[in-house]
Amino acid sequence: MVSERGQVHTLEAIVAGLLLMSSIVFALQMTAVTPLSASTSSQHIENQQEASAAGVLATAARNDSLRETVLYWNSTESRFHGATVNGFYTRKLPTELGRRLQQTFGDRGIAYNVYVTYYKSGRPQRKPILYRGEPTDNAVSAGKTVVIANETRLLHENMTRGPRVNNSNFYADKNGEGPVFDVVRVEVVVWRI
Template sequence: MRGQAHTLEAIIASLVLLTGLIFALQMTAVTPLSASTSSQHIENQQQSVSEGLLATAVERDALKPALLYWNNSSSRYHNASGSGVGVYASTPPNNTFGAMLERVFDARGIAYNVYIRYRDGSNQGRIIYLYNGRPSDNAVSASYTMTLMDDDHLYDPDGTQNATTLSKAAAFPIPDRGDSVYNTVRVEVVSWRI
């Protein structure tokens, strides 16, 4: 009788342990976006891709023209598709930088936003240049700082410079500091897996 009681006690104890283990596994769901070494590797790779994109855009002289892709008559970026001055909603601008963004991110199924940060006196301002949604918790960012000069020319929709200089631009969203340097901006690309 005593042997049977010990056996029954062992079976009940193993059932309690098994139930606790099942409950614990259900509480910690593992998803493709869960933190792991592989997702950290993907985030590092995305950051490197973003940094490389910005460096290539500067090298190919595509970043500054993208910032100066301003429609002086409508006081907004050329063909901006969203509400607001600088917003391209989910579709990049029709310029070299926009084509680079599409080639690098869209082909890989990576969502991204592009922000322009600038100084306004002692404050910092931000323009949403391109918006594809709210970044996930695993988003990474890369940025490049660039100086805009008063005598930099605006660009037409076909990508050619026009006669209007930045100092004469109507309602340009980045404020002029008041000297020959128009302003210093930081272009930030935030990217994340969909």
């Protein structure tokens, strides 16, 4: 009787060990660590990308190239100068902001889109200025506002001053009374390729 109990306990221990080992193997197969898995290092990279985008926008706001980009509008064709028939750029942005974004992100395997948010008929609208594709889940963004006054002029293709902004020749509408035509927000969305 004692020998039968010992065999049963031994068999029980072996089965329990196999069960434990197979559950560990199963759990390890279910979780895979990939280069795109969330980690502190990837979070750090995303924080750096967000700070870089914010820095480019702050510099562009200081040297007025952010306003230049917003006003680089072809009122005759209702799109940005030289943009595709969809109304936005797909390769590069031909303003100083575009050159700075290319210097910062262009050769580093980082893609970016540039959007402008404005009001049309009292409702917020978001228009791409530069669109390079759908951002991934690890995309980050930074934004900066630009105040457009009533006397602000659109820019011709050669960057000379054109007509004053108004509801019929610009993508945004005048909001209310007063000296401000509209307040728009330029947003840069950045992600690793």
